[in-house]
Structure formats: structure tokens, C-alpha cells
Amino acid sequence: MTEMPYTPTPEEQDALRRIRDRLGPKGWVDDPETLAPWLIDSRNVYEGRCLGMAKPATTQEVSDILAIAYEAGIQIVPQGGNTSRVGGATPDPSGRQLLINLGRMNAVRDIDAANYTMTVEAGCILKDLQDKAESADRLFPLSLGAEGSCQIGGNLASNAGGINVLRYGNARDLVLGLEAVLPDGRVWNGLRRLRKDNTGYDLKQLFLGSEGTLCIITAAVLKLFPLPKERAAALVALSDLDAAVTLLEQARTASADALMSFELMPGFALDWAERHVEGAKQPFDTTYDWTVLLEIGGTRADGSAGQALEGLLERAYEDGHIVDAVLPQSEEQRSQIWFLREAIVDAQVREGAQVKHDVSVPVSRVPDFIRQANAAVIEMMPGIRPYPFGHVGDGNIHYNLSQPVDMAAADFATHREALQRRVHDVALSLDGSISAEHGIGLSKREEMLRCKSDVELETMRALKNLFDPKGLMNPGKTIPAARAETK
Numbered sequence: 001m002t003e004m005p006y007t008p009t010p011e012e013q014d015a016l017r018r019i020r021d022r023l024g025p026k027g028w029v030d031d032p033e034t035l036a037p038w039l040i041d042s043r044n045v046y047e048g049r050c051l052g053m054a055k056p057a058t059t060q061e062v063s064d065i066l067a068i069a070y071e072a073g074i075q076i077v078p079q080g081g082n083t084s085r086v087g088g089a090t091p092d093p094s095g096r097q098l099l100i101n102l103g104r105m106n107a108v109r110d111i112d113a114a115n116y117t118m119t120v121e122a123g124c125i126l127k128d129l130q131d132k133a134e135s136a137d138r139l140f141p142l143s144l145g146a147e148g149s150c151q152i153g154g155n156l157a158s159n160a161g162g163i164n165v166l167r168y169g170n171a172r173d174l175v176l177g178l179e180a181v182l183p184d185g186r187v188w189n190g191l192r193r194l195r196k197d198n199t200g201y202d203l204k205q206l207f208l209g210s211e212g213t214l215c216i217i218t219a220a221v222l223k224l225f226p227l228p229k230e231r232a233a234a235l236v237a238l239s240d241l242d243a244a245v246t247l248l249e250q251a252r253t254a255s256a257d258a259l260m261s262f263e264l265m266p267g268f269a270l271d272w273a274e275r276h277v278e279g280a281k282q283p284f285d286t287t288y289d290w291t292v293l294l295e296i297g298g299t300r301a302d303g304s305a306g307q308a309l310e311g312l313l314e315r316a317y318e319d320g321h322i323v324d325a326v327l328p329q330s331e332e333q334r335s336q337i338w339f340l341r342e343a344i345v346d347a348q349v350r351e352g353a354q355v356k357h358d359v360s361v362p363v364s365r366v367p368d369f370i371r372q373a374n375a376a377v378i379e380m381m382p383g384i385r386p387y388p389f390g391h392v393g394d395g396n397i398h399y400n401l402s403q404p405v406d407m408a409a410a411d412f413a414t415h416r417e418a419l420q421r422r423v424h425d426v427a428l429s430l431d432g433s434i435s436a437e438h439g440i441g442l443s444k445r446e447e448m449l450r451c452k453s454d455v456e457l458e459t460m461r462a463l464k465n466l467f468d469p470k471g472l473m474n475p476g477k478t479i480p481a482a483r484a485e486t487k
Helices: 010-023 032-039 059-072 126-135 152-157 243-254 267-276 304-318 331-350 363-380 409-413 416-429 454-467
Strands: 052-054 075-079 097-101 108-112 117-121 175-181 187-190 216-223 230-238 259-266 290-298 322-326 385-391 396-402
Touching (some): 010 059, 032 052, 059 097, 075 152, 108 126, 230 331, 243 304, 304 322, 363 416, 396 416
Parallel strands (some): 075 097
Antiparallel strands (some): 117 216, 175 187, 230 322, 385 396
């Protein structure tokens, strides 16, 4: 039986009319065909409905929308590029929620090269910001797979990570100032370009990573860095899994901590990439158990980064930590091995159904985590194919699982929750986290009951109630109901 569409109350209808009038035709979408791609998450797990999509072009328009919606009690779902991996930007199926998409707020308001800052609006595409910074001879280091479509507001709201966290930190580490609109429409202008401001609570850190549950981020002052003049990369085959931690330690020392990325990949993932992804080529003649893609950035174009990398690999080979290596001799070859790193994500999709995890543990315990998680899931499901890869430099492993070759995808999906719980158990037992860079959203909300103490959850709920007493901002996301209220 098909569920009937939700009919807004007269008060809600009046509020929606006022919002449409305020935004004009460019700022309002209610056509079902146009809305459809924005109502399903990037992994096609969650799908909802909405009252419509508001597309404000200014902070004042965001403020006006929220003030009207707050008065009428309309729930809000903020949305950027809709690249959330945890259902954090998807409306629920009720049809009672209003989407607010920030894509029209895409101006770079200021680049202060001397201060190494860039002031940007929330709807800016991440790749465009990287390019803008480079045009000013600066680096904005946030870099991740969805950078061609994700928006900086969503990156900040979810505290995104990516491949350069090792050297530059997560999204929250890259922000000096913030502008945000509170649920009742009030605007907090904290767009300060200061590196030192010791005047009370750091409010921006409450909003960064809050996944749209406390406010809508509309602009930010981002940190910039010197643009590397040289990038020296290598794809190396490890002697064993433990060698990854040893090589990481040696690489940080040898490069004077100029190591930008350190990506672990199982050797068979390179084979899968070559098999399934056009343009991906496995560079080794042998399939090794474990490989690492590492990159050192240099501030001078004098070959020093390349020399440091070559010296590091020579010593690592002599010490028995690596058994093979490929060093690109051109920018094109460097791009090819980075393409291979991105291709392993798509390759797993082509192999069938997956169960994905975004966990972190202390860097020194990454090998223990992978071994223990592998043993745990294989015991649960013989034939399952663990597919761990990720940012060893910051302890973040995307511990993915592919279905056994003799199991139907639908059958595999029925084990998703049990497998995820078991993997999370292993991460937590090693002082780890169930979410390293993707956030909580819908998919991990109930797991928060297992990984957060009562004090933490009560404090989070108190903050939510303080900023959003009506519970209108991205309801049902991130924060689980109190334990006594759960079944």
C-alpha cells in the first residue's frame, strides 16, 4: 500500500509560501524530478521525502528561512553536495521536513595570502577552493574522494578528513573563524582571522562536526599553508603488515615531518582495480600482501623531497621493511598511482555487495586491529573478503567487507548489522572510534549508545536542547534517544 503524501498544515503552508516569496523562483524547488537525486543518500541506503528545497543565496536568506520555519515548527535538513556516507543529509520518509541546500552560496569572499587565510561561503565546492588557494600560491590541504562535488559547509559540519590529515589535521583543524545561523534565525558572525583569541568558549568548535543538528554553517575562515613546490611519492610493497607502522615512523623522521600522506592498501585491491576500473594499472609484477602509497611535500623545487624519499626507501629495503617500490618519474606517473588509490574504492563496488566501516585506532595498533577484525569476521562468515585500506598516518582504516563469492548480495545484506557491531567491538577494544571522518548521521546513531558514556550523551543532548529547544534541526541524526527510551 502506497503511503499518501503529507499535507502541510495551514500554518506550514503559510510559512512555505513566505519562504518561496522571500527566495524567488531561483531559490525554491518542489518539482519531484528535480528533487529526486537530493532525497537519497550517496550510498543509496536512505531515501526520504520533503516539503521542498530552499536554495538561499545569502546568509540573510538563510536567517529568514530559519526564522519563518522556527515560528511554524517546520523541521530542517541542511544539505551541501549530498555526499554524506552516513545518511546525515537525507530527509526522513515523512515528507514533513524542509531541505535547505547551500549550493548557491559559493563565493570566495576574501583571500589574505599574507595571513594565510581564505574566507569562503558554505556552498563552495572543495576542489574549487583548492584551485583558488593554489592560484594565490597557497595550499588548502583538505582533500578527499568527493572533492569535485562536496561542499565546504558539509565538510565542516561533518569534520571531514581525507588523505592529508597526517600533516594538516581534520577539517576542524583548518578553521579559524565561522559564520552560522542558529535554529531561530539569529546569525552568529565569528568570521575572525585570528590565530590567537583567548576570549572565552570557542563556539566554532561546537558547530564543527555537529552535522547540522545545532546550526547551519554559512561561511568560514579557512587556514592556508605554503604551496608545496615538490611532491615526491612512491608505491611500496611491505614485508608484512607491522612494517607499515615502522615505515611511517621512519618516513616522518626522514622528511622532518613533511610527510603528507601514508595510504595502506592490500595488494589484491590493486589487482581488483586493474580488473574493474579503466585506466588503473597494477604496477607490480607480483601481488604483495600489503602496499603503501606515501608522499612527501617539499617547499623548494630542488629535489630535496625526492632525495629524502629515496634515502628512506633505500634504508627501509636494507632493513627488510619493504620488498619492492615504484617511484614515479613524472607528474603523470605520480597521478597514475594516486588514481590507483582512488580506483580501489570503485573496484570493490564492482565485486558485489559490501559492508563499510570508517574506524580509527591509535596508529601503533592499526596492524592489531586489522588482524583481529579479520579473524572476527571470518569466524562469523567463512568466505567473507575483508578489504581494509586507508589513512594509516592518522589511524583511520576503512575496514570494508565484500560478500563471499558464493553468497547472494541480498543474503549478505542481512548480516550487515551483526558484522558492523563485531568490527566496532574490535575497534573499541583497542581504544578506537566507530567514526573517524564520515560522521554519525543515521547509520551509526544507535551505536553511539555503546561507544559514548552517559555523561557524554547527556552533555550532547543538553547542548542540542540549548541551541535547538524545538528539536527542528536535522532531527533524528547523530544523537540517539536516551537509553531508558530505547527498546
